Amino acid sequence: MAIFPRKLEEWYKPLASVDKTWIAASVVIALVMATTTLAWSFADPSHQVPTETFEVAPAEFREMASSFADKYRGSTIPEGTEIYLAAVQWAWIPKELRLKAGVTYKVVISSGDVLHGFSLIGDDGTVYNLMVMPGMAYVMYIKFDKPGVYEIRCNEFCGLGHQGMVGRIIVEG
Amino acid sequence: MAARMGTEAPPGYRVCPVTGLLCHLPSQRLIIANYVMSLISLAIGGTAAVFVGLSRSSLILVKDPGQYYIWLTAHGLNMLIFWILWFEVALLYFVGTILINAPLYGLRLAWVAFGLMLLGQIIMNVLVFSGKASVMFTAYPPMVAHPMFYVGYILFVLGAGLAVIVFFATLYKARTEKRYEGHLPLATWGGAIAGIIAITVVVHGIISLVYVFLYSIGVLKTVNVMFYRWFFWGLGHDAQYVNVVAMVAVWYALLTLASGYVAANFINEKYARLAFVLYPIFVVPGIGHHILVDPGFSVALKQASGSVGSHFLSVPSMLHAFALLGGTEAVMRATGRTGLFGWLARLPWKNPGFSGLILSMILFGLGGIVAQPQTTLQPNLLFHNTLWVPAHFHWTVVGGTTLAFMALSYYVVPLLTLRKLYSLNIARLQIYLAFIGILILGASMAWLGWLGAPRRTLLLENLVRSEWWTPMTLLGIGAVIFIVSGVLYLVNILLTVLAGKKTTNPLELVGGLVEQLEVKEGAIPKKTGSLIIVFIFLGIVLLSLYFASFIRLESLPEIW
Known part of the structure; x- marks a missing residue:
């Protein structure tokens, strides 16, 4: 019973x-x-969680991303350039990345303050999500095959302006 | 069954007119007090659910983010932490006393536990609703809430831990005093397994919450987010397994009660007890599925703990699914309802115990199926922090645990209060509404998650991608249906307690709740139909979705 x-x-x-x-x-x-x-x-080594990481102070990383953003604002990022992408309350630095299709880029991603989420959403049905952690950077390699527009959204709650953290990746032919 | 029927109750006790079990009155007061708190939490969390659900629907009810995140934090805390834990404390006290004819050992301590939990809950809710703690129930640093928020959290967790200690002390005392013969009832055994997991919850919870509290008051100057996230999920994840195990114990109790004890002879308890024991073995290794896409943890840890550990953690749930469905099939066949699936069609679907059991199992199964790709290192890249995650836990915790708890209360509340259930028809309807509501809610969340829509995000109109509108409308419909069922549940219970007919007549107390089943001579209690059902859903459907998510991963741009 x-x-x-x-x-x-x-x-x-x-x-x-x-x-x-x-x-x-x-x-x-x-x-x-x-x-x-x-x-x-x-x-399949090219669809994985990035394994390369390193420690970096949030304030320092924010500086790195800001100077990167200033240098490439509005221009296509040339092959071989190391990209810095910082999540901060409440924006992406840089807000927009122009990349070339068919090129493999090295992207370093981290937080300038609190915990964030990196969510790549494309019109082609792409969805790819990572955590963005203060003090720890991810090194990821990205290669887009075709031109297109991708949104970068924050998907870890990071404060009252969280929903507005939307950036873009524009892939050019 | 009615072992003590007709015997006089000793002072301070009463004899249950239906089961013949001894109820220690001061212990019963604690069961009721904890249950009442669970209902209050359900009402607060349910009110918040109106605002959260309709704001994530195409209606976008709340347009102010500050307001929305207050409702969302309140919803998560009151539902996932308060409602569930209060109910579980009541459940542990119930299976640890009445089912084994024992009094609660440490009544004062149990009231201290009650006081700590209540105080913690009040502090937290006051801070959340005054807007000083919009950090979600996960409270990830470095974002910090008012320091008292963590104090409230710690008090609540400590109180729950104390209640578990009282439960184990009670079991020990009952055993040494020989209050019962033989072994613990299966439901009590399940409760004890839940209690063991609850201890790991409390340990992890105290470590992570004290740590973030010290950071919030400035004693610690820096905070290690990885450390916090690991230990917090020792609280957050393991607590869900307290729910799972408690829910499974309730499933066995429901099947036994609804069949008028007949089903008990068709459950293989050796198999069921073995399955229970597997939970605590895999529960701590399973924590890792929350950090699969966190930087800093090694791939080896992520795969061993997050993926492999978590896949094996689903084995005991798969085993119970067959034990319960097979037990139901066997009892149906033994009472003359034959046919490969004929027994299923001829189940007493109007009985809230049977419908609650089967529908709760279906929803929990769906939640488990969608959890598999999400707990796997690579496919988790598609689902992490999207609405796929709340789809999973609304199906498991709301569809599975909450629905099972609701169904059980239709049996236990009349027995504890000696009042006839106010309306059996409302109870019948409520179970189905809850099922339909959560089915739609979870499906629309999973759909949105598949499309990449983020969780914990107020999607104002300009932030909604065009393909998200249709599932958002569905989400609102599902939420409304479930909220209606929740209101019906609360009202029915409240009216039972306040206006239900007082009676000690067993036929009146459980009339319509217990099926009159008679085992037929020569009937074969086979379980073939159930084996086919679990094989199709937990084998074929589950693995299909699992491999589909790998195939989808292949269509993505190359990212590594």
Whole structure:
């Protein structure tokens, strides 16, 4: 009785074959998922969580991103340039990035103050999300195949102006 | 069953006229007090849900971000923390006393726990509603709330921890005093597993909250966000497994009660108890799925803890799904409702215990299915912090846990108050409305999440992407339907307590709630239909979605 005390011999019954079948099946289901994610790390290195990170003071990073933004405002970022993208309350620095299609860029992303989220949303159905943490920078590599417009939104609550943190990546042909 | 039927109750006790169980009256007062607090929290959180739900719908009810984030913080805290934990304390006291004929050991301590939780909740709600703590229930630093907010949080968590200690002391005392024969009932056993997980919740919670409190008052000059996030999720994530385990224990209780104890003989308790034990083994390794896209943690930790650990954490839930569905099938077949799925069609769907059980299991299953890609290192890149996440936990915590708790209260409230349920028809309707509401709400959130819409964000009109409007409308419809069902629940319970017919007649107290099932001679209690159902949903559907999200990841621009 699920709601009354029972003696061992009352509840300790051998597992039926259907029980054993399902125990085996559910372990297999978990194993299939676990194996897939492990294998994927090797199978496709270009769709992964970035692994390169380094520590950086938030105020310092904000400066780096600001001077980067001043240098490239309105212009297409040339191949081989290291891009700095800072999330601050409540904007992206720089607000807009102009990139070339088919080129792999190195993008360093971190926070200038509190915890933020990096969400890339494209008209082509792209969605890609990362945490942006104060004190710790992500180094990511991005390559867009086709021209298009992508929004960068903050998706970690960061204060009252959070919803307005919208930036853009414009990919040119 | 009615082991003590007809016996005189010792002083300070009463004998339940339906179950024959002994109820220690001072312990019963604590159960009721904690339950009342859970209802008050549900009402506050539900009021907030009106504003949150309709502001995330195409209506965009609240247009001031400051107001919206106050409602959102209040909604998260009162629902996910207060309603659930108050109910769970009431549940632990219930399964730890009445079900094993024992009094609560440490009544004064239990009232101290009650006081701490109440004080903590009042402090936090006052600060949240005065706009001094719009930091969400996760309260991630370096953003800080008023320092007293953390004090309130710590008091509440400490109070809950104390209640768990009282529960374990009660179990120990009942065992040494031989209050019951044999082993703990399955529901109590599940409660004890939930209690073990609750201890890890309290430890992690105190570490993270004291840490952020010291930062908020300036004692600590810098704050390590990674440290906080890991330990906070030891609170936030493990607390959800207290909910899961408590919910599963309630499922077993529901099946037993609604079938008039007949189902109890068709549940394999060895299998069920084994599945319960797996939860605490995988719960701490599972914390990592919250930091899958955080910089600073190693990939090895993310995969071991977040992905592999979490996939195995779903195994016990998959096992229980079959135990309960199979148990239901077996009892239906044994009482003459045969056919591969014929038993399902002929379930007593009007019985709130059966409908509550099955519908709560369906929603919890959906929540578990959408959780799998989200807890996996690479596909999580698609879902992290989108509305996919609240889709998952509205299906699990609201659809699963809350619906199960609501269904159970239709049985327990009349038995504790000795008043007939005010309206059985409203209770029947309420279960279905809740199911439809959360089904739609979760589906629209998952849809929005798939399209990249962020969670915890007030999307004012100029911020809504055109493809988001349709699911936003659906979200509002789902929210309204569920809120209506929540109001019906609260009103029905309130009217039962205030105006329900006083009676000690078992037929009146549980009439319509307990099915009259008779086991037929020679009927075979097979579980084939259930095996097929769980295999289709938790095998094929689950893995299809899992692989679909990997395929979608491939269509993205290259980012690594």
